[in-house]
Amino acid sequence: MDIGYYPGCTLHASSSLYDVQSRRVFSEIGITLNEIDDWNCCGATSAGKIDDFLAVAMPARNLGLAEAEGFSEMVIPCSACYSRMLVAQKQLENNIKLKEEINAELSKKVQGTIKVSSILEVLLTPSASDELAAKVTKELKGIQAACYYGCLQTRFPFKIPINDDVENPQGMERILKLLKAKTIDWSYKTDCCGASASVDDETTAFNLMAKIMKDALSRGANCLVVTCPLCQLNLDAYQDKFCKKHGIQDRLPVYFITELIGLALGMSPDELQIDRHFIDGSELLKELDLI
């Protein structure tokens, strides 16, 4: 199966490991990711705070490009990009005038036909998840994951129906179950990690992250699993710092969901670039005899 792929800026930069993992995992289960040609930044959460028009126009260009390339579906691993794209699509649908205005500047006009999917949605289509289950070579016994969805995976500034429970999403849990890993239910799975506040308002962000961390730890999680590169970077890069500040002793590795899938499908830690974590990602895996 061929599918459009929008990596977004971070997957080409600080979180390129996510890009690598996604491509590997998908190809393993028979899905080819085709990077959209000449995509641009989606504007992330910032554009909306600066300019309403840009907030739609930037993602719209990408939608137009993807549609022009003939894809009926585009997968977006980064939750922020996914959210922006979905929301823009919704806004274009609601506002014909805005759509015309934007299209006036675009070489590849946006129709609004393409299906924008998160990585979980694609992995959980029946065919993909069957394939996934069938390809598992290493069961992830011992993993006790706190699946962390953050804000952007399920909540949007518009009413947009999604395939999962907004308040208690199960997508990652369902995937991890296929890999025979255990998951916990916890109170902070969709709470905000502070997003960009880690850069511009550290105190706030650290408070938020500390709460997340404490709940996961006290419920016996041995790792956090995420889909969003921003969440990953926040919880990983700042973990030492916010834990110290809030008196938290333990540390938890923060895996991308693709990382654990890759492992279960038999890929090597190197291949998955597991060494690029701030909180060592290999320690737990060694302890559990998974690598």
Added chain:
Amino acid sequence: MTAVELEFNFDTAKSFVQEVMERSDQNLLACYQCRRCASGCPVGEETGYVTPDRLIRMLVLGDRESALNNDLVWKCVSCYTCGTRCPNEIQTARVTETLKKISKETHQKPLSPKVAHFHSTFVSSALRWGRLNEIEFINFYEIKNTLTDLKNFRFKAIFSEMIAQGQVGLNMLRRKRLHFGFQSAKGRKEIKRLYQRAKTKQRG
């Protein structure tokens, strides 16, 4: 909070709340003051308890001054928790976004200059190259911050900021998470055009 008001008339409050409602596309008058948003806002404690419900009430009662000068406008992390759960579907994140813009347009001094800089730097960086170059962005962002701090003679702040970001940066480098490669989109011109149109729209 405020002393006895001489007279209140919704007519005087209307124009501002109307503007915010239109620009944010949120029906603030629908709010029935249930305070669910307050209890779910993750930054509620960091804003001196200016929570979405109270921000909305300031707007409805036409208190422009307080509505523009409070921490929620700048600390809102756009987590959409309030709007997702509001029984009247009020997305305060879009209200804070609107207020930030109004603040900028009316040349109000942002309460949290760092937040303001973050977003404007992000967007200009992304617009310049079509894609975001994290290093460039962070550098610009730091410079902008430093400049404000310099302007205000806050050397201590500059110093601690440099150390703080420096540590993370160093760590990032170590983990191969800082990317020195450079990315850009070829269709930059198109993006610039979009930007131009956005600017004309803003003026118009």
Added chain:
Amino acid sequence: MSGLESNQTTIRGSVMIAGGGVGGMQAAIDLADSGFKVHMVQKDSSIGGTMVMLDKTFPTGDCSMCMISPKMVEVGRHPDIKLHTLAEVVSIDGGPGNYRVRVKLQPRYVDAEKCTGCGICEEKCPKKVTSEYEQGLTVRKAIYSLYPQALPNTRAIDRDNCIYFQKGKCKACEKFCPSDAIIWDDSEQDIELNVGAVILSPGLERYDAGMRQELGYGRWPNVVSSIQFERILSASGPFMGEVMRPGDHKHPEKIAWIQCVGSRDSHNANPWCSSVCCMYTTKQAVIAKEHDASIQPTIFYMDIRAFGKDFDKYVNRAKEEYAVRYQRAMISTVREEPGTGNLILRYAEPDGKLVDETFDMVVLSIGFQPHKEAVAFAKTFGIELNEHRFPKTDPFVPVETTRPGIYATGIYQGPKDIPETVMQGSAVAGRAMALLSEARGSETTVIEPPAIKDVKDEEPRIGVFVCHCGINIASVVDIETVVNHAKTLPHVVYAGNNLFTCAQDSQEQMKAIIKEHGINRVVVAACSPKTHEAIFMDTIEECGVNKYLFEMANIRNQDSWVHSATPEVATAKAGELVQGAVARAASLSPLDEKKIPVIQRGLVIGGGVAGMNAALGLADQGFEVVLVEKEADLGGLATRLTATIEGADIKTYLNDLIEKVAGHPKIQVLTDALVTGFTGFKGNFTTEVIVGTGMYERKIEHGVVILATGANEYVPTEYLYGQNQNVMTQIELAERIEQSGAEDLNQVVMIQCIGSRNEGNPNCSRVCCQSAVKNALRIKKLRPEANVYILYRDMRTYGLMEDYYMEARGLGILFFPYDPDNPPAAESAENGVVVSFQDQMTGRQLKVRADVLALSAGMTPEDTEELANILKLARNAEGFFVEAHVKLRPVDMATEGIFICGTAHSPKLISESVSQALAAASRATTILSKTQLTLSAVTAEVEQDRCASCLICVRSCPYGVPRINEDGVSEIDAALCHGCGICACECPAKAIELNWYKDDQIICKIDALLEGAV
């Protein structure tokens, strides 16, 4: 009355009711008691609906099951009510007066005729299934009855969960069933019912709390739904009434309730208010505290909607006597504290401060919503729905759907509590009766009373029947021994046993034995007389034995069940219980049930909306009605109103109504009329009235009374009313807008709860919140520039009226809650009023200059002190009449034959007044439709020679029945006596005896039970 289609040939005298909750049951009983055949179609395996799951009910704290089970027994035993369970309507055709309804019956796999409800199969069935009745807190079996008191009390097999049906093996139930009742090849059946009218009462479904995952239902074990909490509180529930957390069975101390879960949320759930949850939460908090004094209840809410009769009093008591804490703040998320199972709730205090508080348990107050199949259901019946999928009804006839001859009632029609459901249950019955009145009695069963043998001078010949009740009794008690013991007792001429005495074939056998042995008194040693006595009494009457020559010994509930650990002692005790019963049976004498003729005419007092509708309700059925109105004109308070909140024109409606009443051939209207005297009893009353300016005296003979004396608008003394012409009540404001529009209104302030919810009148007046919203919307629509400010305590736009509250906010009408301790203040200004108050959220002190200050004045009942004295009726402290039973007899007065409706009962809207008026007419018809009434024989009698005229009986009777007659001695009218026996015990001269419970009849039983003790 909806016109009948002319081409319809025959009008049927029967009605189909879909849904067997309390609403449906009430309709069924009223109809059947008034000469109509009823088919009750019920989806589940038992009737009962929501009420059977509840523990106690607000505001009286009565046990829900105690209240509903007598009604269930009545439905189950009524010869003119046919139950169809596991049944659903699939299609309907025809028209009003003659509908053909096709009903699909799901297979039960148990033969209802054979099954005696012994429950053995259930015990033996190996398959456990989550119990829907216990809300998932425990399990039931694959063969089951919904709940212990289910009706019909036969079991049913749940095919999807039965091991045999799923895997082809098991059949344990069949093996152990003593009655051979299992039918494996039972199949789906189609039946056709031919009825005159259809009543829809399928209720609503409860909002699924699991939809709100942020609140933790289904995630954190100690978060429960309110219906689960009802089961937790229930003594028959999974924890036997002990308040425990499902997670770890610990006793919670701090319990939090979260209101409006699934309601008043147009974004994520349902926009309407579910109307009952504020009150049931208050009740749950109080009852929990009663169960365990260490519990600290907290209720998180937006508005407390305690709008019903005496509800605010109840809430005040909850606060003051039970320390229930009400916190005005909504909760965004319920987090579980790791390790403890406790729950952390964050809320905003009035000043904005965010507080995290830990609770041991959280209850989610879920609301109601239409069934998932609501649209298909409506399509089947060909009725229209409103935008919220409730049946579309007219505000002036709230029980009529868009299709003539099809009616809607209960919560299906809109969220409401039990009293209102019962009321509407009667109301639909009244509507159907009016439609089908000409066919009354055409399809009912006529039971010919058998000739009763005179046994007065015969020696007692007692027959004793001992029941095995399957293994219920026989597995503990040695039946043989009991039978043999019975044979040795005096007067016993026969003693034998049955596997199931109540089974149809056993009854036949019993009749044969009675005849064969010339038995003239019968003792059955079996289960509870409460459920079975009536069956056996009918059986013996069928063989000519007076039915009062009967006694039961309860050797199951009082013996085998409770002493199963000591079978020998239980057997001995069974013998003793039989001995007691035999002794009493020997002492009994036959009793006659008196019949009294009924005067088939109704008297209605009060000619407002309620009185007129009640009068029409009777007159349309062909009964004569006399309507007494004290004023010169009909209409009552409604003459001052213009439109309902829905926009329906009250004036036109009222004029039509007056015309109909005045012109009705069966209605006699007496205006300027006053009631001066009243005597008699149900079926036979005489009322004296002085009529007209000429003060003519009239004597009216009638069988029933309907009270509809109404209420008035409170005349404010607050806020410059009467001093400043710009201050007016809501009714006056509406009149002003009607006359002169809103062009000159720039600023209008409204203050709620004037003359209500204070010390003088602790209750809510119910109509004034909607009045305010209605008038505010009207102003905004006439003049969008106008500003309206509404200062309120709790906005009580209950039910579907929440829509208008939402609309009002959307239009920019501003709402400000105020604290009664810090009320708004008003001072006069030039051409207006300045009102100052505080905005709670921002703390800002505001002053608004208003052109009009509208006071939402409450309701004060009409002065009925004199009338109440004449009719000997009870009124509450505020002056509203007190009904016989708040929950179950909301339109009956304690004196039989007198009914109440409209605002004389409590504040209510026109639509609600009409409902209650129709209900009163329906209840009254249960009497008027009969030519004579049968009275219970269990009444008190005075032996006049012994009476010392001390008046003690007169004072002690709870119904004021005994009176000192012309001879100066006490006399008890059998038609009025309720048979409690209180007077008999109080009488110092021992001049009074209660039939069937005479002193010697009780003493001889005591003696027999204690035989050998000394």
Added chain:
Amino acid sequence: MRLQYPTNIKVVRVPCTGKVDVLYILHSFEKGADGVYLVGCLEGGCHYNSGNLKARKRVEQARKILDTIGIGGERVRMYNLSSSDGPLFAKYATEMDEKIREMGPNPIKLAKKKKAA
């Protein structure tokens, strides 16, 4: 399955506790009962409005008499419960049984037995 309670309790049915005459109570003791208790509706919930309140007064009366004649007023009690409160019924039965056992048998009975012997 069903709650158990002592076997020595025997029930006499009346329409309302308001129908229980002091006489019945005293008579029971005369006939050798060791204790008597009334089970009525919850206070305020009487099916006949006030019967159970009357009964409570009579129980008090009976107690006084029994105290005076030395049998012990404690042997008479009044309980109120709702019809769905099976467990409470059992609890009260057990409670009553324990109380009476503590007090020992009805002295009348002992006296009569002695006389007979």
